[in-house]
Amino acid sequence: MYSRPFYPAVSRAASLGSVRALPYAMVGINVLAVLAGTAAVALWFLRRDFSPWPALLYGLFPGLALTVFRD
Numbered sequence: 001m002y003s004r005p006f007y008p009a010v011s012r013a014a015s016l017g018s019v020r021a022l023p024y025a026m027v028g029i030n031v032l033a034v035l036a037g038t039a040a041v042a043l044w045f046l047r048r049d050f051s052p053w054p055a056l057l058y059g060l061f062p063g064l065a066l067t068v069f070r071d
Helices: 007-014 022-047 055-059 062-070
Strands: none
Touching: 007 022, 022 055, 022 062
16 A cells, blocks of 8 residues: 555646656655644644744654655
8 A cells, every 4th residue: 555645746746747856846845744744743732831842853853854855
């Protein structure tokens, strides 16, 4: 079973069908996903009356940063 079925379609749409722009579109999508995940963790902290700053630990986690640029 394919774990991310929409990633290729979104990547193709973001690159506007250009094969040369596809790797840049994929990196851009991954960066947006990390930003969205970090924002979600920060909002989760805010809803529980915690400081949102520890959410940066999620966004700056070395394993996550490596996978964004090595996909």
